[in-house]
Amino acid sequence: MSGAPDHHLSSAPPSSPGEVLALLRTGAAATRADIARITGLARSTVSQRVDALIAHGFLIEAGAEAGDSTGGRPPRRLHLRTREHVVAGVDLGASHCRVALLDIAGVQLALREDQLSIADGPSSILGHVERTLHALLDEAGLDPASLQSIGVGVPGPVEFTTGRPVDPPIMPGWHQYPIPEFFADRFGVRALVDNDVNVMALAEQRRAFPDTRYLLYIKVGTGIGCGIVADGRLHRGAQGSAGDIGHIRVGDSRQEAAPCRCGNSGCLEAVAGGAALARELSDLGLDAASSRDVVRLVKSGNRDAVRMVREAGRAVGEVLAGLVNFFNPDTVVVGGALAAVHDQLLAGVREAVYRRSHPLATHVLRIEPSRTGADAAVVGAAILAIEHALSPEQVDRVLAGASPR
Structure with missing residues (x-):
């Protein structure tokens, strides 16, 4: 790669x-x-x-x-040698499942996306992933033994060392579920599980901004999160919760009263997330139930939707300005569902960041829309798997005759 x-x-x-x-x-x-x-x-x-x-x-x-x-x-x-050495990338979203098969050089061999609800629980969703993986291996004419490792991105907090979700708010039934063991039992390979925003950040840095060493990936969708690349490596923090910016308190007195699903109020997600904007637009009598509806209304030229997305961008930018001062990235990438209307969203983000950040911190800073788009999570998950399979430690274990899994 x-x-x-x-x-x-x-x-x-x-x-x-x-x-x-x-x-x-x-x-x-x-x-x-x-x-x-x-x-x-x-x-x-x-x-x-x-x-x-x-x-x-x-x-x-x-x-x-x-x-x-x-x-x-x-x-x-x-x-x-890429022939017959493949990995899988799995992107589990709130309402979708994308599975990709890539060779260890990063070339995509097969991809499938299905609409599923993460709330259906781990047995149903992971069983679907298992069947899909076998179908993709058959499609590519490969034996299951060619699979070297699996990367999985999930829409919730993950303790990376164990690969288990921890109190994920939109994933009922997934708390502490042993995802890596599920795949090890069925495919005999290691599965690396991470928060979806982290693998999105990895995809952007490796594929779109390879010369960038310090990158923040801001996902603005139903919720809001941040993936951090520091000196070319994912930074997850002590337990894996680094980048959880969606629950930073923001805004004026009106915004500070906005209830958040975490139980607090005034969180960035409750003010600027796609679900919050959809509720506000619905209260105005507009047909809006999700981030996609917000995007549709913006693209149709609805003034209220345009105004709200621009204001959401400012709110994100207020938080991001503090991150820019603290972390001093050279690149900020904005992705997620609302990035589909990045002209309006990024205008608000840039306005706040350049107004509130120190000039030295923004001297070489670029704020860009995602370049990997809808493929970010599935590609990032696959890269996670590739970098494990080809890590010196893993290669040495294989050559020493130890279990490569």
Whole structure:
């Protein structure tokens, strides 16, 4: 995957096979000679590492392209072997399920989306994901054994170390449900589960802004959340709840009275979330029950909807200004359902951020609409799976004969 971060390799032996693969995967090396030069390993040791990676199906070695040689025998180049090595990305939303199959180079092989309610519970939803994964593997002509890992994004707080949702407000029946164990029992692979906003942030940074090291992804949909990329890595905090900006108190006296589903009042989500805007528009007699209806009304030119989205952008911007001063990102990406009307939303966001943030914090700051769009969560979940499957530690476990799962 382009734009993947350098791995911290301190837990692996110096220049282990996993580290060698990381050099090749990131483009730092392309041949055995490159590896020897970069690592200082003896050629015989490099050959042992490379031969083991080839034997286990991680690499292939082929002759150089014409023009690569400067005389004599052309160097043989090493490439990541993508055939029959795949991962799955799973995006579970409040009312949808998207499952994608990608090879370990990040090329999408198959995708399916279905309308489902997350409130149906884990047995029903995960059973559907299981059936969908088998169908996609069949569609791609692949054996289930080719599946290396699974990434899952869910619309609620997740304790990343265990992969279990924790008191997710719109996911009844999911609290502490063992999602990773569900997939391990059925596919024999590790599943990495994260909050959907985190995997969206990962997708934007890796795919759309690979040169960005400090990025905030703001999801403005039914609710509001933030994914944080710090020095090229997802920042989840001590327990996985970093970025929960939807419940920061905002606004004037009227807004501060707005009740929130968390039990408090005046939360950003209760003031600027898609559900809150839909309720306000409905109170005005308009046909609005969801974020999609808000978007429809804005696109049709309804003045009340346009005004409310612009005001919502200002409210988001007020909170974001504090984050910009504190975190000093170089890129802020705004996604989610309301980003479909980003001209109005981002106008309000930018107005507040540039008015309230320190000039040094905004000197190189760019505030952009999402570039990965509806694919953000499913792609980000797949990237999470790829980076696990190709991490030096995981590769070394496979080569050592330990369980790769």
